[in-house]
Amino acid sequence: MITFxxxxxxxxxxxxxxxIFGFTGPGDDLLGKLVDQLYKWxxxxxxxxxxxxxxxxxxxxxxxIWFKAYVTIGSKHQLSAYSEILNVDLIGEDDSVKxxxxxxxxxxxxxxxxxxxxxxQDGNYRIRAYTNWMRNAGDAYFYDKTITISKxxxxxxxxxxxxxxGEQNGKQKVxxxxxxTDANGSPYAGNEVSYRVELNxxxxxxxxxxxxxxxxxxxxxxxxxxxxxxxxxxxxxxKLIDKKLITKVVPIKAVSAKVDVQFFPESGTxxxxxxxxxxxxxxxxxxxxxDVKGTVVDDQNQTVATFNSTHLGMGVFNLTPMSGKTYxxxxxxxxxxxxxxxxxxxxxxxxxxxxxxxxxDNVVAKILPGSGIAxxxxxxxxxxxxxQSSGEIYYAAKSSDNSKTFRAVIPKSKFPSGIVQFTLFSxxxxxxxxxxxxxxxxxxxxxxxxxxxxxxAPREKVTISxxxxxxxxxxxxxxxxxxxxxxxxxxxxxxxxxxxxxxxLLSSDLKGYIEKPGYYFADQSxxxxxxxxxxxxxxxxxxxxWKQVINDTFPPVVYQPxxxxxxxxxxxxFGGKPVPNGKVTLFxxxxxxxxxxxxxxxxxxxxxxxxxFRDSIRFVVQARTAKDRKNLEIExxxxxxxxxxxxxxxxxxxxxxxxxxxxxxxxxxxxxxxxVKYGIGNHTIVLKEVVVKDTxxxxxxxxxxxxxxxxxxxxxTYKDLENMGGNLxxxxxxxxxxxxxxxxxxxxxxxxxxxxIVVDGIYMEPDYLDNIVVSDIAxxxxxRSVGNTAIxxxxxxxxxxxxxxxxxDEGSVYNRYAPGVVTYSPKGYxxxxxxYSPQYDGPKTNAQMQDLRSTIYxxxxxxxxxxxxxxxxxxxxxxxxxxxxxxEGIDADGNLGRQVFKYKVE
Numbered sequence: 065m066i067t068f069x070x071x072x073x074x075x076x077x078x079x080x081x082x083x084i085f086g087f088t089g090p091g092d093d094l095l096g097k098l099v100d101q102l103y104k105w106x107x108x109x110x111x112x113x114x115x116x117x118x119x120x121x122x123x124x125x126x127x128x129i130w131f132k133a134y135v136t137i138g139s140k141h142q143l144s145a146y147s148e149i150l151n152v153d154l155i156g157e158d159d160s161v162k163x164x165x166x167x168x169x170x171x172x173x174x175x176x177x178x179x180x181x182x183x184x185q186d187g188n189y190r191i192r193a194y195t196n197w198m199r200n201a202g203d204a205y206f207y208d209k210t211i212t213i214s215k216x217x218x219x220x221x222x223x224x225x226x227x228x229x230g231e232q233n234g235k236q237k238v239x240x241x242x243x244x245t246d247a248n249g250s251p252y253a254g255n256e257v258s259y260r261v262e263l264n265x266x267x268x269x270x271x272x273x274x275x276x277x278x279x280x281x282x283x284x285x286x287x288x289x290x291x292x293x294x295x296x297x298x299x300x301x302x303k304l305i306d307k308k309l310i311t312k313v314v315p316i317k318a319v320s321a322k323v324d325v326q327f328f329p330e331s332g333t334x335x336x337x338x339x340x341x342x343x344x345x346x347x348x349x350x351x352x353x354x355d356v357k358g359t360v361v362d363d364q365n366q367t368v369a370t371f372n373s374t375h376l377g378m379g380v381f382n383l384t385p386m387s388g389k390t391y392x393x394x395x396x397x398x399x400x401x402x403x404x405x406x407x408x409x410x411x412x413x414x415x416x417x418x419x420x421x422x423x424x425d426n427v428v429a430k431i432l433p434g435s436g437i438a439x440x441x442x443x444x445x446x447x448x449x450x451x452q453s454s455g456e457i458y459y460a461a462k463s464s465d466n467s468k469t470f471r472a473v474i475p476k477s478k479f480p481s482g483i484v485q486f487t488l489f490s491x492x493x494x495x496x497x498x499x500x501x502x503x504x505x506x507x508x509x510x511x512x513x514x515x516x517x518x519x520x521a522p523r524e525k526v527t528i529s530x531x532x533x534x535x536x537x538x539x540x541x542x543x544x545x546x547x548x549x550x551x552x553x554x555x556x557x558x559x560x561x562x563x564x565x566x567x568x569l570l571s572s573d574l575k576g577y578i579e580k581p582g583y584y585f586a587d588q589s590x591x592x593x594x595x596x597x598x599x600x601x602x603x604x605x606x607x608x609x610w611k612q613v614i615n616d617t618f619p620p621v622v623y624q625p626x627x628x629x630x631x632x633x634x635x636x637x638f639g640g641k642p643v644p645n646g647k648v649t650l651f652x653x654x655x656x657x658x659x660x661x662x663x664x665x666x667x668x669x670x671x672x673x674x675x676x677f678r679d680s681i682r683f684v685v686q687a688r689t690a691k692d693r694k695n696l697e698i699e700x701x702x703x704x705x706x707x708x709x710x711x712x713x714x715x716x717x718x719x720x721x722x723x724x725x726x727x728x729x730x731x732x733x734x735x736x737x738x739x740v741k742y743g744i745g746n747h748t749i750v751l752k753e754v755v756v757k758d759t760x761x762x763x764x765x766x767x768x769x770x771x772x773x774x775x776x777x778x779x780x781t782y783k784d785l786e787n788m789g790g791n792l793x794x795x796x797x798x799x800x801x802x803x804x805x806x807x808x809x810x811x812x813x814x815x816x817x818x819x820x821i822v823v824d825g826i827y828m829e830p831d832y833l834d835n836i837v838v839s840d841i842a843x844x845x846x847x848r849s850v851g852n853t854a855i856x857x858x859x860x861x862x863x864x865x866x867x868x869x870x871x872x873d874e875g876s877v878y879n880r881y882a883p884g885v886v887t888y889s890p891k892g893y894x895x896x897x898x899x900y901s902p903q904y905d906g907p908k909t910n911a912q913m914q915d916l917r918s919t920i921y922x923x924x925x926x927x928x929x930x931x932x933x934x935x936x937x938x939x940x941x942x943x944x945x946x947x948x949x950x951x952e953g954i955d956a957d958g959n960l961g962r963q964v965f966k967y968k969v970e
Contacts, residue, residue, distance in 0.1 A: 094493045095448055099457060101613045106455030108618060109200070111607065112137050112144050113572040114193045114207040115564055116152075117952045119547040119922045120554050122725070124732035125215040126182045129154075130899060132545035132924035133193060134564065134954055135172040139454030139480050141568055141958035143172030143543075147195035149626035150174050151706070155190040157297075157315070159708045162189070162770075165679065165894035169195075173543055175924035176896045181855040182736070183771070186215035187313065188717040194706065197625040201607075203709055204575045209562065210716040216729030217736045220246060221302055221310045224720045229321040236287040236320045244279045244302055244312075247729075251279025256303040261285045263296035263316065275302075287319040293349060294319050295714065315717050318349035325356065325395050325405050328602050331417035331488070331497035334410035335434035339384040340418060342369075342407070343601035346377035346395070351715030353377025353579055358395040360407065362386075375595040376579050378602055385410035387435055412436030415447075417488045417497035421597050422590075424476075427501065431463070431470035431488060438468060445491025453484045454573075454607070479503045482569040485605055493614060500605040502570065502596050504588060507535050509542065509961030513951060519968045522942045523904045523915065526967070528949055532932040534959055539932030542961065544953030546936060548921040551966075552945035553731045555724075559586045564952045564960050574603050577715050623703075629675040629892060633700040635668040635687050642668035645690040648698075652683045677892040682828055685886050694884035728918065735916040742913050764843045768825035769866045770855045776845035776866070777801070777852060785841060791834040792841075802848050803863070808834050812848045816862030823867045826889035827859065835887060842870045899923070904939045915941040926953070944969050 112135055119130040133152070137144035147169060154163040162184075167174040178191075193207040224243045231237055244252040258272040261283070269285035287294055298314040323346055330341040346356040353376030360369040360383060368391065371381040385391065391407040413436035420428040431447060447470060451459035458479050463470045481503055488497040512531040520526055528548075534540050549556075559582070562571075566581040584596040612618060631650055635643035648670045651659040664670040664687075687698050711717070722729060738744075764781075767773035778801050788795045793808040802813045809830040810819040818830035845866040847853050853860030899922040902909050921938040928934045940947065949965040 094489075094491075095450075095460060095462065098448075098450060098489070098493070098614065099460075101616065102452060102455055102457060104616075105608060105613050105618060106138075108621065109455070109608075110137055110146060111201070111205075111454050112147060112195055112198050113141070113205070113568055114150065114195065114198070115567040115572070116191065116193055116207055116209070117545045117547070117564065117924075117950075118191075118209075118211075119919045120549050121556055121561055122212045122214070122554075122728075123180060124217075124725075124729060125180055125184050125186060125213060126217050126732060126736055127180050127213075127918075128897075128899075129178040129180065129191070129211075130547075130919065130922045130924070131176060131191070133167065133169075133174040133176070134543075134568070135169055135174075135195065136568055136954070136958060137172075138958075139456045139482065141480075141482070141954070141960065143954060143956070143958070144169075144195075145171060147197050147625040148628065149195065151194055151196070152176060153190075153192045153706075153708075154178050155192055155708055157187045157189070157313070159710065161705075161708060164705075164891070166891050167896070168893055175545070176894055179857065179897075180213060181857065182217050183851065183855045184213070185313070186213055186219070186721050188315065188721065189213050190711060190713075192708075195625065196623045196703070199623040199706060200619070200621055203706065204712065205572060205607075207567070207572070208712060210711060210713045212718045212721050214722045214725050214729055214732075216247070216733040219729075220304070221252065221312060222247065222722055223300070223312050223314060224723060225298075225314045227316075227318070227719075229319070232286060236292065238285055238287065238316070238319050240283045240285075240298055240314070240316075242281050242283060242298070242300060242314060244275055244281070247733075249726075251275070251277065252302060252304070253277045253279055255279075257281050257300055259283050259298055259300040261296065261298050261316070263287060263289050263294040263319070264291060265296070268296075292320065292322075315719050317351070317714070317717055317719060320349050322349050323347065323354050323356070323397060323403075324349075325393070325403070326602075327393065327405070327407050329408060329416075330419075330601060331415075331499045333414050333416075333497075334383070334385050334408050335414045335416045335432070336385050336387045336410045336412050337435035337438065338416040338432040339382060340416040340432075341380050341601065342383050343378065343380045343598050344371065344373075344393070345602040346373060348377075351577060351579075355398055356395050358393055358402075360391055360393050363390045374591075374598070375583075378595070378598045380598050380601065383407075387412060413440075415488060415496055417449075417486060417499050419486060419499045419501050421501045421503075422594065427474045427476055427479075427503075429470070429472045429474065429486060433468045447491070447496075448489040449486065450489065451479070451484050451486045453480055453482060458484070476503050476505055479505070481505045481507055483573045483600070483605060487610055489610075495610040495614075498605075498610075500600045500603075502584075502600055504593065504596075507959060508565070509534060509540065509953070509955060509959050510537070511951060511953075511961045511963035513949060513963045513965035515965070515967055517967075519970055520940055522940055522944060522969055524969075525905065525937060525939050527935055527937045528965070530926065530928065530934045530936075530951060532928045532934075532953075532955070532961060534955070534957075539930065540928065540955040540957075540959070541930060541932070542928050542953050542955035542959075544926040544928070544934070544951055544961070545924040546921070546926055546949060546951045547919065548938065548947055548949050550918055550920055550941060550943050550945060551948050552943055553728055553918040555727075556948065558964070559583055561586075563962050564954070565962060568960060573605065573607060575606055576603060577713055578603065579715065628673055629677060629890070631672040631675065631683065631685065631700070631888065631890065633670060633685070633698055635664050635670065635689075636697045636699055638695070638697060642666075643687075643689055643696050644668055646670070646696065647688045647690070647692070649686045650683055651686075652677075652681055679827075679892045679894050681889070681892050682826070682832065683888045683890070685888055687884050696884055698884065698886045700886065700888055731916055731918060734914070738914050738916060742910060744913070764845060764868060766824075767843065767845065767866060767868050768822060769845050769847075771847070771852055774845070775852065777848045778846040780844040780846075782842050782870070785838055788838055792836050792838055793833050795838060796833075796844070800844075800846050800865075803846060803865075807831075810863075810865055812863035814848055814863065819863040819865050820856060820859045821865050821867065823889075824869055828889070833865075836867065836869075840869045841867060843868045901938050916943070917941045920947060926951070940969050 115134045116131045135144045150167045153161045156162045226241045228239045255275045261269040268288050275281045296316045300312045325346045328343045346354045348354045355373045357372040359367050369381045373379040393405045414434045416432040418430040447463040449461045486499045510533045560580040561582045565585040571581045635646040644666045646664040764773040793805045821828040847864040952962045
């Protein structure tokens with residue numbers, strides 16, 4: 065056995081070739097090739113990760129989501145300078161992007177926010193973050209977190225749902241008991257409810273009924289889809305006493321109570337006469353772990369092992385299969401029911417790669433042969449064991465020539481904290497076995513958080529001090545973010561919340577769903593470490609495959625790291641031929657005149673680099689040939705937006721969004737009323753009575769209306785505009801109710817400035833209207849009432865015109881209006897807002913207004929000095945109780961830190 069530290073590739077190969085058991089020969093050439101190929105893969109595919117520190121674990125409509133992004137690269141988790149732009153999306157339950165922002169990265173750091181308008185619907189949302197470079201590895205490795213957004217403002221109906229399951233005529237039957245109450249928990253009794261059930265996007269059932277005296281209604285349906293694991297929603301409409309109809313959407317996470325149990329032999333295969341660990345995982349139809357127990361019996365019905373799940377349906381037992389025998393597991397579920405599952409068939413000619421990771425200081429690796437190999441007299445050559453993390457080899461060893469067993473004791477200090485992949489290779493370089501382990505070294509930052517006292521008064525100024533040191537107690541300069549929340553309003557399950565450790569070290573490297581990843585880091589006890597090892601046995605690791613690395617069949621690089629905002633394209637003749645050396649001008653009049661010029665190359669390609677512009681600005685690109693003629697076409701290069709797939713963390717979806725959040729929602733409503741009272745914030749006044757004159761919905765395909773397609777005060781479609789010529793403002797004059805045009809700009813008769821123009825989701829200047837060709841328009845939605853414009857915030861103050869163009873290309877964000885001229889609205893940088901923290905020692909602060917904040921303080925820009933020190937000051941809110949300070953961050957060497965500090969407000 066031999067170990068080695070990271071060195072240059074040439075030196076590494078020399079060390080391996082001359083020092084492993086003193087053996088030199090063809091096997092060393094193979095190991096050198098593995099190192100070479102892995103180095104090449106790492107150089108061409110460096111791994112970036114994104115973690116977002118959110119100010120709190122859940123939100124309410126009307127809140128702000130504050131976050132800081134940490135983008136790291138490589139096995140040491142150092143802050144990345146590879147990408148300089150980060151994309152962050154807020155995604156709804158329907159898997160559509162509700163808000164998308166682009167943030168500039170400075171040394172791997174960015175911060176931003178999402179404002180949640182009062183008019184948005186409650187439900188399960190997702191926050192997704194990624195760099196353009198990360199798209200090459202697929203969205204499985206994006207930061208993707210499910211968050212619940214509850215609604216207290218204007219919400220008069222709350223639901224709680226319980227599901228039971230059965231079968232009817234061979235179909236899965238679901239019984240949903242839906243309870244309807246008001247904000248105080250009083251039941252809606254005797255109310256009419258109609259509902260429809262949608263599974264996988266299709267309506268499978270409809271029904272109606274009356275709630276009983278407890279406010280309950282049972283909605284029963286059959287899963288008539290071919291998918292036994294279908295998911296969907298129950299859309300229920302309840303009629304209140306005032307005849308008002310309220311719609312509630314209840315998620316359906318499962319259509320059966322079926323539990324699937326899978327078994328995972330250590331290193332991949334059960335091997336006869338070689339003892340190994342066998343991990344198992346029991347998962348319900350809703351994707352969550354289910355506790356089970358049972359026995360393993362052979363084909364003679366003799367018990368050979370017993371097992372119990374130890375955490376979230378996972379557990380492990382030992383088994384030594386015998387040649388000629390088969391095995392099955394007799395599983396007992398929590399309700400007493402049973403089921404039998406066949407274990408994988410054992411083989412003779414294979415190895416078991418056994419890793420013991422239970423000790424604090426060392427990892428013990430054993431290679432055990434199966435009966436066929438142990439009894440063979442044929443020379444097999446040397447076995448090679450390689451351990452890598454994020455493309456860097458930290459350990460390599462080779463067995464003695466033709467040895468059939470192997471044992472190595474490896475210090476954990478050789479490895480970085482995180483996932484390490486051990487792979488056993490044959491003498492010919494064939495990957496035989498794989499085992500991933502999680503290394504938890506004491507290499508995290510030591511953060512000391514303190515305050516001058518442990519108890520403060522409401523609205524008293526608090527100063528929090530931070531000192532950061534590395535594992536050797538040396539002060540470090542690091543970047544940190546801090547959140548302070550009021551636990552009386554925002555209760556937190558500290559044992560399961562996400563952290564910078566659980567994300568960067570664990571979930572960002574694994575495909576598939578991980579239930580409660582924060583559990584493994586909240587308390588690093590012997591049990592949590594053992595449970596984490598079982599997770600490694602059941603979850604697997606697929607950042608790359610060794611066969612691809614060895615055979616040099618790397619996946620192609622499609623997406624390049626974004627360094628700056630840019631506008632690029634090609635000049636072509638109307639026949640499609642390149643126009644070389646053309647003159648190209650980029651200009652905009654928004655916020656002042658901005659003009660840039662460039663010359664296209666011999667292939668007609670042009671580039672405007674190093675641009676800095678705000679989100680949704682409108683550019684005009686104008687081009688001429690080298691002879692100053694405009695008879696050419698401009699074809700801009702568009703990066704297609706990242707598609708939204710199914711939620712990989714769908715098991716985290718909450719059926720009862722507001723469950724257990726009554727205190728939080730009541731405070732949210734009080735805060736809303738207080739801000740409206742003093743004219744603070746941008747809020748919608750919820751009308752007490754709404755008279756619906758027409759319930760017909762106009763279908764508007766591809767609409768970007770934030771209220772939902774067709775939810776407008778008036779809708780015109782292309783049919784209303786047929787055979788009309790001239791400027792669009794002249795055509796619309798008199799056709800839009802409550803809208804007047806002055807100088808080509810639309811104004812609402814309700815008052816205010818010009819109406820906001822939104823074309824295909826892009827915010828345009830008010831004078832842009834007459835640049836649109838009428839024949840390109842698919843629909844125009846007029847938003848004038850408060851209920852329809854509030855979601856647009858300050859942009860909707862004068863009303864909004866949502867214009868949707870006819871679609872030939874879904875990804876198009878520019879339009880041609882004349883030869884040699886196009887308008888272009890790329891996504892620019894979002895300017896992050898500053899968190900407002902009242903200063904009660906200042907004369908301008910409104911001391912009469914109640915301070916009902918749940919997030920007391922948020923600061924994403926904390927930098928420690930050369931002595932490792934930093935401090936922050938803020939004022940408490942009015943509420944008494946326990947306040948919780950969370951500080952997370954990273955230093956230049958990639959060492960991670962997290963600390964929780966609490967103090968009392970009395």
